[in-house]
Amino acid sequence: MSVLAQSLAGGGIVLPILDGPLQLSPEIASRAQFGWTISVHILFAALSIGLAPFIVYFTWKSVRTDDERFERLRSFWIKVFAAGFVMGTVTGIPMSFQFGTNFPQFSSVAGEMIGGPLAFEAKMAFFLEAVFLGVLLFGRERVSDRTYVLSSVLVGFGAWLSGFWILVVNSWMQTPRGYEMVPEMVMGQQMEVAKLTDPIAAFFNPRMTWMYVHMINASVIAVALLVAGVSAYIVWKKRDSEAWNTALKFAVLILLVSAPLQAIHGDAYGRHVEDTQPQKFAAMEAHYETGTADLHLFAVPKSPDALTDPRAENLFTISLPRVGSFLASGGDFDAEVLGLNEYEENPPVALVFWSFRIMVGLGFLFIGLALWGGYLMYRDRLSDSTRYLKAMIVASPLGYAALLTGWYVTEIGRQPWVIQDELTTSEAVSSTLSGGEATLTLVGFLVIYGALVLVALYILRWLIQDELRELGVKESAGDRWYGPIPGVSDDD
Amino acid sequence: MTELLLPVDSYLVEPLPEIWFGLVMFALTMYIVLDGFDFGIGMLYATQDNDHDRETLLSAFGPVWDANEVWVIAFGTMTLAAFPDVYSRLLSEHYLLALGFVLALLFRGLGPELREQRDDERWQRYCDYSFIGGSLFAPLLFGMIAGRWVFDAATLSLPTLLTGIGLVAVSVVTGAAFLAAKTGPSLAGEMRDYGIIATLAYLGGVVALLAVVVVTDAGGHAGTVLSIPGAAIVVLSAGAGLGGIVLAGRGEYRAWLATALALPVLLSLLVALLLYPTIYPPTGLTVQEAVVSPLALNLTTVLGVPVLFVVLWYFKFLYGVFSGPLEGEGYGA
Numbered sequence: 098m099s100v101l102a103q104s105l106a107g108g109g110i111v112l113p114i115l116d117g118p119l120q121l122s123p124e125i126a127s128r129a130q131f132g133w134t135i136s137v138h139i140l141f142a143a144l145s146i147g148l149a150p151f152i153v154y155f156t157w158k159s160v161r162t163d164d165e166r167f168e169r170l171r172s173f174w175i176k177v178f179a180a181g182f183v184m185g186t187v188t189g190i191p192m193s194f195q196f197g198t199n200f201p202q203f204s205s206v207a208g209e210m211i212g213g214p215l216a217f218e219a220k221m222a223f224f225l226e227a228v229f230l231g232v233l234l235f236g237r238e239r240v241s242d243r244t245y246v247l248s249s250v251l252v253g254f255g256a257w258l259s260g261f262w263i264l265v266v267n268s269w270m271q272t273p274r275g276y277e278m279v280p281e282m283v284m285g286q287q288m289e290v291a292k293l294t295d296p297i298a299a300f301f302n303p304r305m306t307w308m309y310v311h312m313i314n315a316s317v318i319a320v321a322l323l324v325a326g327v328s329a330y331i332v333w334k335k336r337d338s339e340a341w342n343t344a345l346k347f348a349v350l351i352l353l354v355s356a357p358l359q360a361i362h363g364d365a366y367g368r369h370v371e372d373t374q375p376q377k378f379a380a381m382e383a384h385y386e387t388g389t390a391d392l393h394l395f396a397v398p399k400s401p402d403a404l405t406d407p408r409a410e411n412l413f414t415i416s417l418p419r420v421g422s423f424l425a426s427g428g429d430f431d432a433e434v435l436g437l438n439e440y441e442e443n444p445p446v447a448l449v450f451w452s453f454r455i456m457v458g459l460g461f462l463f464i465g466l467a468l469w470g471g472y473l474m475y476r477d478r479l480s481d482s483t484r485y486l487k488a489m490i491v492a493s494p495l496g497y498a499a500l501l502t503g504w505y506v507t508e509i510g511r512q513p514w515v516i517q518d519e520l521t522t523s524e525a526v527s528s529t530l531s532g533g534e535a536t537l538t539l540v541g542f543l544v545i546y547g548a549l550v551l552v553a554l555y556i557l558r559w560l561i562q563d564e565l566r567e568l569g570v571k572e573s574a575g576d577r578w579y580g581p582i583p584g585v586s587d588d589d
Numbered sequence: 590m591t592e593l594l595l596p597v598d599s600y601l602v603e604p605l606p607e608i609w610f611g612l613v614m615f616a617l618t619m620y621i622v623l624d625g626f627d628f629g630i631g632m633l634y635a636t637q638d639n640d641h642d643r644e645t646l647l648s649a650f651g652p653v654w655d656a657n658e659v660w661v662i663a664f665g666t667m668t669l670a671a672f673p674d675v676y677s678r679l680l681s682e683h684y685l686l687a688l689g690f691v692l693a694l695l696f697r698g699l700g701p702e703l704r705e706q707r708d709d710e711r712w713q714r715y716c717d718y719s720f721i722g723g724s725l726f727a728p729l730l731f732g733m734i735a736g737r738w739v740f741d742a743a744t745l746s747l748p749t750l751l752t753g754i755g756l757v758a759v760s761v762v763t764g765a766a767f768l769a770a771k772t773g774p775s776l777a778g779e780m781r782d783y784g785i786i787a788t789l790a791y792l793g794g795v796v797a798l799l800a801v802v803v804v805t806d807a808g809g810h811a812g813t814v815l816s817i818p819g820a821a822i823v824v825l826s827a828g829a830g831l832g833g834i835v836l837a838g839r840g841e842y843r844a845w846l847a848t849a850l851a852l853p854v855l856l857s858l859l860v861a862l863l864l865y866p867t868i869y870p871p872t873g874l875t876v877q878e879a880v881v882s883p884l885a886l887n888l889t890t891v892l893g894v895p896v897l898f899v900v901l902w903y904f905k906f907l908y909g910v911f912s913g914p915l916e917g918e919g920y921g922a
Contacts, residue, residue, distance in 0.1 A: 180702060186655060187698040190662060191691040196669070197680025198687050204680075208673020209885040216666040216889060219659060220896045227659050228903040231652035232910055239910050284677060285872075293885040294597070527681045538688050545692065549699075556706050 119536070124526045126535035127199035130542050132508075134192040136501055137546040141185035141553070143500055145226070146260050146313060147320025148178050149253030154347070156233075156249040160242045166340040173564055174324070178252075179234050180556050182226070184549060191542070199535070203515055203525035205283040210276055210291050210299055211266045218262035226255030260313055268304035270516050271507070272373050275299030278519065284528070291519070303373055307366045308507075314362065315503060318355045318463060319496030324348040325470075326493020327561060329486040334570045342480050345489075349470035349479065356463040363460065364424065371425040374517060375435040377510035380449040382421055383409035383437075390421030390434040396454055407446040444512035452502040452509070459499040466492055595887045605890065606880040609671040610861075610868060612894070616667050618857035620660035621731075621756065622763070625853050627654045629764015631697055631724020632757070633783060634717070642776055643717075645915050647701050649771050652911045656904065658694065670889045672879040675869050682871075683734045686744065690730040697723025725757065732756030739863050740808040741871040748807045751798040758791035759852050766833070766849035769842040771915050781837045784849070791852065792830045799823065808870050810863050818862055826855045 121129070151174055159167035193215070196204045204211075229248040232240060236248070275298030278289040293299060325348035331341040371378040384390045385408060395415040398404045403411035419430040426432030437443045466488060473479045480486070515522045600606065630650045637643050669676040680687045700720025704713050736742060736752030743749065765784030769777040803811045813819050833848035868876045880886060 180706075183655070183698055183702045186658065187695040190658075190694055191688065193662065193665065194680055194687055194691050197665075197676050198684050199681070201677030201681035204669060204677040205674050208669055208676065209881045212666065212670030212673055212676075212881070213885060213889045213892070216663070216670040216893055217896070219662045219666045220893055220900055223659050223662060224656065224900045224903060227656040228907045231656055231907055235648075235652040236910050284674065284681075292882050293888070296884070296888050527684075529681055530684060534684055538685070541688075541692070545695070552699075552703065556703070559706050 120532045121536045123530040123535045126539045130539045138188040141181045143316035144181035145256040146316040149256045169340040200525045214262045214265040222255045222259035268308045272302045272304040274302040315500045321348045321351040322496035325489045329489035333486045352467035356467040379437045381453040383450045385436045387436040391416040392420035442513045449510045452505040456502040597884045610876045614861040616664040621853045623657035625760040626763040626767040628724045628728045628760040635721045693723045693726035728756040728760045729753040755794045761787035763849045766846040770846045788830045
């Protein structure tokens with residue numbers, strides 16, 4: 098029997114190329130696959146969420162004022178939104194199917210808790226977004242102005258509502274409430290299954306609102322930086338482009354509100370994490386011994402090895418003694434913070450520690466960029482400052498870096514649990530999955546989703562090039578842009 | 590605990606588990622009807638080499654495919670919400686088929702979107718391959734999963750393969766009828782010819798499948814196929830298929846579309862008939878055994894079912910906005 102036939106027949110597969118050490122265990126391959134697919138999917142999901150206010154504003158202004166500036170911006174960003182939405186849909190379906198394909202035990206154990214919210218997401222949010230996006234993209238000549246603007250609002254509302262239901266599920270996995278565990282047969286195995294007892298407590302679990310505000314705001318910041326970066330690039334190329342000067346100002350205004358809000362909210366969110374998931378909090382600071390905790394304000398590894406040192410000891414750090422305790426307790430420098438030594442098994446600490454540092458560091462950078470932009474706007478010099486335009490071009494992907502590292506803190510920081518204190522990730526993985534199957538699909542997802550990210554970047558590049566052509570900017574060899582981040586020269 | 594308005598220890602109405610089995614089957618039906626004709630359009634796209642006609646096909650599909658595709662997510666999440674063990678088994682026990690299906694959906698969805706981004710001929714050709722290939726493999730693999738699920742058969746067995754091929758054929762029928770009803774005379778005539786061939790292939794495939802099931806008693810379903818409801822579905826399918834051929838021959842394309850859409854509805858009814866009262870034949874798991882506890886199902890009913898009606902209204906609105914003949918508007922913003 099051929100390899101394909103054998104695998105299709107469900108007999109587990111033998112992969113000559115991926116045999117031996119290259120063939121991962123079903124658990125490792127499934128975790129890597131889910132982590133990778135969600136990392137890619139989240140880029141597009143956040144694009145929909147963050148772009149929604151821009152789309153609504155540009156559409157409303159364009160329809161109401163017939164101003165060419167807003168029509169140009171509407172047309173451009175709707176194309177980006179549409180491409181992102183398609184990418185979000187096509188990357189989201191395989192991702193959500195993995196609850197069943199790779200983590201069926203999780204689906205069975207938690208099905209009663211997560212199934213409802215996921216079904217509500219599809220019915221209340223996803224349909225709304227998909228149906229009215231069709232109208233928004235293809236229906237300009239077929240519906241009234243009012244219906245057209247309303248369609249943009251409904252698409253945006255759908256994106257934000259979709260985030261709500263997804264975070265109901267995810268926050269429940271972080272701080273599960275409103276259920277009881279009952280022994281039951283799950284896929285032929287005796288397991289404890291979560292039975293819903295209190296939907297309000299389950300949906301509005303302690304983490305829900307924290308996570309929703311933080312995630313939605315992170316998406317808004319990421320997209321505001323993207324819009325600002327694209328606008329800055331076009332303004333840099335053509336200073337008198339009124340539309341793109343307007344877009345740049347609007348993006349900076351949004352950053353001025355959202356970036357400081359994220360820091361204030363993040364600080365309070367940290368205390369909440371310490372209260373509800375002390376193990377994750379300890380991993381964020383690589384804090385092992387229970388006692389007072391310092392705050393590592395800044396850390397740089399002394400050697401490449403130190404980067405993966407789980408105890409994060411071999412670092413140059415600027416630390417504030419006992420400030421970790423102060424922040425965790427909300428005002429007490431002597432407060433005791435639980436250390437990782439209290440637990441039998443910990444998350445990959447180095448990964449959580451560095452992800453957290455990158456997220457926080459970038460967050461402060463964004464505040465700096467917002468304030469700088471605000472000052473330039475106040476002096477009416479926003480588009481005159483080449484230095485600022487270049488800074489915003491370089492910063493355009495960094496919002497996404499902050500979003501992803503934040504997500505890693507949340508998800509990797511919860512390990513070894515998939516449902517905090519109830520179900521471990523290793524218990525959740527499929528028992529019928531072979532290492533070969535899991536490795537094969539992991540490789541497939543790595544290649545295909547990697548290609549999708551590149552394609553998405555190229556689409557954005559093509560749209561920008563078209564826009565520049567329409568604005569009458571000629572591309573010279575020296576200005577040619579070879580990658581997703583434009584090469585910035587000092588020639589002007 | 591928060592005070593609850595819903596009963597915790599009993600279902601809102603006694604047959605609620607059966608109603609949810611019906612709702613899950615309804616979502617499945619909506620999916621194979623609506624995304625089915627999208628798949629059909631994708632496969633028929635391969636028959637066109639004229640750029641204008643290709644653009645016409647894409648514009649028939651452009652405004653609605655995304656919304657149509659959400660029905661597969663609705664089907665999946667409704668199954669998870671009401672019958673989590675079935676969702677888990679359905680996907681984990683058909684691992685490569687399920688992931689192959691979603692990857693086919695991915696290629697189908699990306700093809701037209703990416704095609705519009707560049708005028709480069711080679712780029713567009715690859716995007717077309719992605720669209721056509723995805724449109725062929727998605728229904729084939731989805732049908733094969735359904736075949737394995739319903740008939741408890743191996744992947745490369747006749748019942749499984751014939752179910753997959755049947756879904757491909759019925760998708761071509763509905764895609765052709767949809768295009769015939771939406772396009773001008775020359776393209777409509779061409780679609781009629783493809784539609785008639787696909788209808789005959791579909792009916793032949795269904796007869797072959799049911800003959801195999803009766804002879805081998807696949808999944809223990811021989812008796813159900815030969816029962817009155819089973820026979821009624823077969824007769825109605827033959828009537829809708831052959832009636833559709835007559836209507837297509839007369840050029841009554843809208844009426845043909847109505848009969849064509851009846852075919853996947855009847856196919857879905859057949860699936861429901863063969864499954865019930867079990868919902869996962871390989872394990873003998875019944876609807877009653879697989880359903881979630883009363884509070885969870887009551888809540889999902891109260892919050893989710895009214896929304897389904899709103900969703901159906903959206904679809905009426907969407908199809909209303911884009912009703913009428915196509916003018917080759919192309920795909921894109």
